[in-house]
Amino acid sequence: MDIKDLTRVESQLMQVLWTLQKAFVKEIISELPDPKPAYSTVSTIIRILESKGVIGYEAFGKTHRYFPLISKEEYMRHEADKFLGSYFSNSVQDMFSFFVREKKIDLKDVEQLLKMIDQIKD
Structure with a gap:
């Protein structure tokens, strides 16, 4: 859609x-x-x-x-994809680096993200 x-x-x-x-x-x-x-x-x-x-x-x-007719999750996915493409050339790494440089992500956030990454690996 x-x-x-x-x-x-x-x-x-x-x-x-x-x-x-x-x-x-x-x-x-x-x-x-x-x-x-x-x-x-x-x-x-x-x-x-x-x-x-x-x-x-x-x-x-x-x-x-x-x-x-669309879920909030569907629209969030649409907006996130648009944001990632428009500002970070579809690079999650570039986006993450930007937020780290701008101090928008603290150590607790990084730890949570690492846990999520570990779950994906398993």
């Missing part, structure tokens, strides 16, 4: 849908931080997400209950 990139606001709505699994627009709005966007604004963003193929809906008369 070709996953489309999401804007910051679209991603924020998807976070709510991933948490709730199924929701009406009013339920989505209630989960958003203050100041709450207008119903029409959220409806418009929902339609955009629908056109991108990341959400679907069930019709209940004139209203719709929306649900994600």
Whole structure:
């Protein structure tokens, strides 16, 4: 499945849908931080997400209950791959080196990563 990139606001709505699994627009709005966007604004963003193929809906008369068509993990994988390719030429080593140089990874993180690597080896 070709996953489309999401804007910051679209991603924020998807976070709510991933948490709730199924929701009406009013339920989505209630989960958003203050100041709450207008119903029409959220409806418009929902339609955009629908056109991108990341959400679907069930019709209940004139209203719709929306649900994600892709999992949070699928989207995280898409974003991670894009990030790795865009900034580090698909090199995990270059990415890791960058975070070490920038002091974004501490010794505890390194120990955890080494444990994960050992598990992969076994």
